Amino acid sequence: MKRTLYLKFLSGYLVFALLGFALVSTVTNHGLRNQVETLEARTLYTECTEIASRYALNYYNGSMELADLHGHLETFSHYMNTRIEVIDISGRIIIDSANNAAPDSDTVIDGFDISDFGSKYYMVSRFYNTFSENHLTVFAPITPNYRVRGYVLIHKPIADIYAYSYDLLNVVYLTLLFIFLLAFVILFLFSLLIYRPIRKITSVADAYIDGDFSQKINIHTEDELGHLAAAFDYMANELNTLEDDQRKFVSNVSHDFRSPLTSIKGYIEAILDGTIPYEMQDKYLNIILFETERLNKLTSSLLELNKFGSHGKTILYIKSFDINYIIRMTALTFEGICSEKHISIELILSGQNLYVTADMAKIQQVIYNLTDNAIKFSHPDSSITIETTEKNGKVFVSVKDSGIGIPGDSLKKIWERFYKTDVSRGKDKRGTGLGLAIVKEIIQAHDENINVISTEGVGTEFIFTLSLTKE
Numbered sequence: 273m274k275r276t277l278y279l280k281f282l283s284g285y286l287v288f289a290l291l292g293f294a295l296v297s298t299v300t301n302h303g304l305r306n307q308v309e310t311l312e313a314r315t316l317y318t319e320c321t322e323i324a325s326r327y328a329l330n331y332y333n334g335s336m337e338l339a340d341l342h343g344h345l346e347t348f349s350h351y352m353n354t355r356i357e358v359i360d361i362s363g364r365i366i367i368d369s370a371n372n373a374a375p376d377s378d379t380v381i382d383g384f385d386i387s388d389f390g391s392k393y394y395m396v397s398r399f400y401n402t403f404s405e406n407h408l409t410v411f412a413p414i415t416p417n418y419r420v421r422g423y424v425l426i427h428k429p430i431a432d433i434y435a436y437s438y439d440l441l442n443v444v445y446l447t448l449l450f451i452f453l454l455a456f457v458i459l460f461l462f463s464l465l466i467y468r469p470i471r472k473i474t475s476v477a478d479a480y481i482d483g484d485f486s487q488k489i490n491i492h493t494e495d496e497l498g499h500l501a502a503a504f505d506y507m508a509n510e511l512n513t514l515e516d517d518q519r520k521f522v523s524n525v526s527h528d529f530r531s532p533l534t535s536i537k538g539y540i541e542a543i544l545d546g547t548i549p550y551e552m553q554d555k556y557l558n559i560i561l562f563e564t565e566r567l568n569k570l571t572s573s574l575l576e577l578n579k580f581g582s583h584g585k586t587i588l589y590i591k592s593f594d595i596n597y598i599i600r601m602t603a604l605t606f607e608g609i610c611s612e613k614h615i616s617i618e619l620i621l622s623g624q625n626l627y628v629t630a631d632m633a634k635i636q637q638v639i640y641n642l643t644d645n646a647i648k649f650s651h652p653d654s655s656i657t658i659e660t661t662e663k664n665g666k667v668f669v670s671v672k673d674s675g676i677g678i679p680g681d682s683l684k685k686i687w688e689r690f691y692k693t694d695v696s697r698g699k700d701k702r703g704t705g706l707g708l709a710i711v712k713e714i715i716q717a718h719d720e721n722i723n724v725i726s727t728e729g730v731g732t733e734f735i736f737t738l739s740l741t742k743e
């Protein structure tokens with residue numbers, strides 16, 4: 273089995289990690305730089321306007337000496353780690369904090385044009401080749417008597433500003449690393465708690481495909497996986513017993529067909545080769561007839577049972593009918609055999625007519641099979657009672673005999689196909705062991721119940737329910 277699911281998750285994780293880092297190093301980096309840049313520009317601009325409106329203006333008003341202004345600017349520039357210049361409107365440098373030797377010099381910034389700032393109060397450039405590297409430059413006009421006479425400029429190396437953004441970026445990288453480590457731990461836990469159980473379930477499922485139902489999954493968690501594992505275990509168990517049942521069924525059917533066929537074949541051969549003399553043939557032909565009838569019965573019972581699939585619903589022709597009448601008619605069909613065995617059938621029926629809602633033909637078969645058993649397993653000169661009682665919208669039908677009874681340990685098995693108790697075998701060679709299986713299927717198809725009470729050597733009573741027809 274390929275470990276594709278695990279690989280998918282692992283590669284998904286790696287792609288997620290790579291994309292995360294790529295995103296941070298591009299988008300986050302760019303965004304942070306912009307943020308830091310505008311933030312620094314805003315701070316410097318505040319300082320710049322402060323210098324322009326307080327100090328430079330005093331100089332232009334004549335209340336401050338150039339040397340004093342220069343001194344102030346030097347302090348500010350040192351404190352702010354910047355370079356501060358005062359220039360006139362044509363770009364001539366009046367004071368440069370970095371150059372204390374020449375205040376009010378003749379140096380002119382070549383090509384200076386204040387409109388190069390556009391609508392912004394700052395720009396990032398080498399500032400007319402003043403610097404060899406990019407600087408952030410902010411400006412503020414000096415306006416004595418509402419006339420622009422010059423500008424205060426503050427320059428700061430852009431590398432210094434970005435250095436701050438790199439510090440922030442490092443924090444982001446660290447957080448990201450932490451998130452990925454956490455995701456890895458989660459992936460590991462996922463593999464432990466989900467992936468491994470799934471692998472176990474799949475490998476056991478493979479064993480089931482190969483027909484080995486002995487393997488168990490053994491996951492007993494209270495979650496969906498535990499539920500799935502339990503369902504799998506249950507399914508394997510069911511399939512296993514189903515297979516066993518099927519094997520047993522086939523061997524039973526084969527056995528039940530083979531024994532009559534073997535005896536039929538044996539007798540016919542013996543008749544044909546003269547081993548059985550002509551005058552004895554009648555007896556053996558009767559045995560052959562008996563066995564053929566048994567095969568016939570076996571076939572029709574199997575066909576009948578086949579109609580009740582293990583899960584498929586049998587079609588029932590439900591109608592209202594008089595159960596007392598059906599019982600009387602069925603008892604009549606057994607008259608011959610009853611008088612042969614000196615068995616009497618006593619009917620204790622509730623009312624003249626008792627209407628129930630069910631499939632008449634199938635219920636008649638139930639009564640037939642139960643009465644047939646009662647007669648078969650009764651001693652001669654005994655009595656059988658068939659009784660109907662009505663209670664709470666239900667009709668209880670009981671078929672009771674005082675025959676050989678059923679041993680306690682066989683009571684549960686009598687409903688199984690082909691099951692016959694050891695005591696009954698001697699009494700009834702013709703029986704297939706399918707009669708009660710059919711009875712059970714019919715009653716279950718009606719959503720009704722059937723029960724048996726029996727004591728070995730004393731007698732047996734079968735009771736089943738039916739729905740009383742509502743008026």
Ligand code: ATP
Binds near residue numbers: 694
């Ligand atoms: P078939 O019904 O096909 O003729 P059968 O009667 O042997 O065969 P079931 O009707 O399924 O088969 O009954 C199963 C077994 O249950 C019987 O073989 C018998 O051992 C036992 N049994 C059923 N009814 C009675 C009864 N009234 N008294 C004693 N044993 C019974």
Ligand code: MG
Binds near residue numbers: 645
């Ligand atoms: Mg029977």
